[in-house]
Amino acid sequence: MAAEAEHVIDLGHLPGAARRGLRLLLETVxxxxxxxxxFMVTVSGVAGLAAVLGWCAVTVAVRIATVDRVPGVLLLAITMLVGRTVVALALSSVYVYLLQPVLGSVFMATLFIGSALVGRPITLRLAQDFVHLPVLMTEDRRVRRMFVQVSLLWGVSRLLDAGMSLGVLHWGVAAGVFSRGLFSGLLTALSVAACAYWGWSRLRQIEGLRFSFGHRAVTAT
Known part of the structure; x- marks a missing residue:
């Protein structure tokens, strides 16, 4: 029997991608x-929300001054952060600021789990923004099954995030802010690691497939 044709998945320069991801997490979360x-515990909640807006402006200004092109992912994250902060400021409510990510997590869970259930996992499309996947691979049922599983895993993690955030809010706004910055960030990092490991372990079982760790940076913006 003829050997299966070899397919290559280019993972790019992983350390560089990891550093950019960590910087994005620091800047936006x-x-x-x-x-x-x-600011909330020393001045007021409104002052804290204003400080967040100021930080967003500084972040974008520094990026514009130091790089040729501001990453699209950063712009999207900052835009969302500014949007929820403006709404919270308009209502003078930190609760509103903390509730918006909960609604976002529920929406994300619905999107990812729904796409998996209908057999069109959104993770497959997102993965193609980060790594090169040969067309024949995206049509392989084993590959699509892996992406369905990853979509379900990520969707469940977003439901856990929403439930955790709502639960902690019962202890007060300060606890909610602390949880959003620490526990939600940790859960997201663990979920990303779990999804990456699961995808890696499933793909490694496919014959005729190898991974390429190029020296160029993965373009995700």
Whole structure:
């Protein structure tokens, strides 16, 4: 029997991608949450929300001054952060600021789980923004099954995030802010790791497939 044709998945330069992901997490989650918490307990919730807006402006300004092109993922994340902060400021409510990500998590869970149940996993399309997948591979039922499983895994993690955030809010706004910056961030990081490991382990079982770790950076923006 003839050997199966070899397919290559180009993973690009993983350390560089990991550093960009960590920087994005710090810029759009960790630092804004810390600012909100510090200003909220020392001044007021409104001052904390204003500090978040100021941080968004500084982040984009620094990126524009130091890079040729601001990453699209950063712009999207900052835009969403600014949007929820403006709404919360308009209502003078930190609760509103914390509830919006909960609704976002529920929406994401519905989107990912729904796409998996209908057999059109959104993770397959998203993965093609980060790595090169040969067309023949995307049509392979084993590959599609793996992406369905990853979609379900990510969807469940978003439901856990929403439930955790709502539960912690019963302990007060300060606890909710702390949870959003620490526990939600940790859950997201663990979920990303779990999804990546599951996908890697499933793909490694497919004959005729190899991974390429190129020296170029993966373009995800």
């Amino acid at each position: 960790v630092v804004p949450t810390l600012l909100l918490y510090v």
